Every structure is written in structure tokens, then in C-alpha cells.
Amino acid sequence: MDTLQLVKDFLAERLEVPGDKVVPEAELSDLGVDSLMFAEMLFEFEDRAKVNIDITSGEVLPKTVADLVTLIDAHLSQAAPAAGGAGT
Template identity: 30%
Template structure:
């Protein structure tokens, strides 16, 4: 078994978008707006729940809609390290 560096929050969220939410990988860029990646309100709610389950950080739906992928990941990362 090999050990690798832990994934960044940006990597984890990007992977969730592609694998769970079936966003085309070429659309998942740091400067992409989350509202463009999560195309309906159900996806936004599901992502908020998934981020809480996977990363242990509660996020608001407005936060998801208003941020870029990189900005959202940075916000989640900051709250993870505040613990």
C-alpha cells in the first residue's frame, strides 16, 4: 500500500462535483461559479449536505451559489482548520 499526501479541499470538492453530481470534468475549474456547476436547487442542497458529511463543515446554500469553486473551497478549508 502506498501513502500519498492528503487531498486538498479543492480536490475533494472537485471530485464530488464530477463523481456524485456528474458535472463534466472539463467544467470543474477553480474560477467556475458554483451556481453554474450546481444547476438546480436540489443539487445545491445535496452539495451542502455532502460537504458536511465528507468534510465536517456546515455550509449555507447562499454561500454555495455565490462563490467560485476556489473561493468556496478556501472558505471550507478555513473553517476546517479553525477547529
């Protein structure tokens, strides 16, 4: 799964952000992502990837696209061994 492409697709669908603007160093706030949109994004990724992305109150929220991709990829890699035995 290409996480950066997922972020690009989400931002294009929800905020009409052109794909060329969604680069790793781009600030999420500059792309129009506020706290509500961030939560919606996480729910969307959870649904698509069939993982639980649990942000604890002490965790620092991602500021850039790269931070978001890293956060999602970390949860995907933790879920991968558990998902390996489930057939769909």
C-alpha cells in the same frame, strides 16, 4: 485533504461535470449547482471531513468554486485543533 478534488469528485458523481470544468474561477451556477445541490454538497463535505459547516443567514453564499473551497477550508482549519486529540 484536497478540497478542490473533493468538489470535483462531488460534481462528477452528482452532476456528471467533467473534472476539467471544475476550476477555481468556474461559477457554481454554471456547473449546475443550485441551492439544493449546494446544501447537499455541504452535508457531504461535513460527513467526509467530520466538521460542521454552519452557514448563517447573513453570510454570502459562494459563487465560484474558489469561494466554495475557501469556505470549506476555513471550516476545516477551525476544526483541526479540536480534531487533533481525537483518535480514529
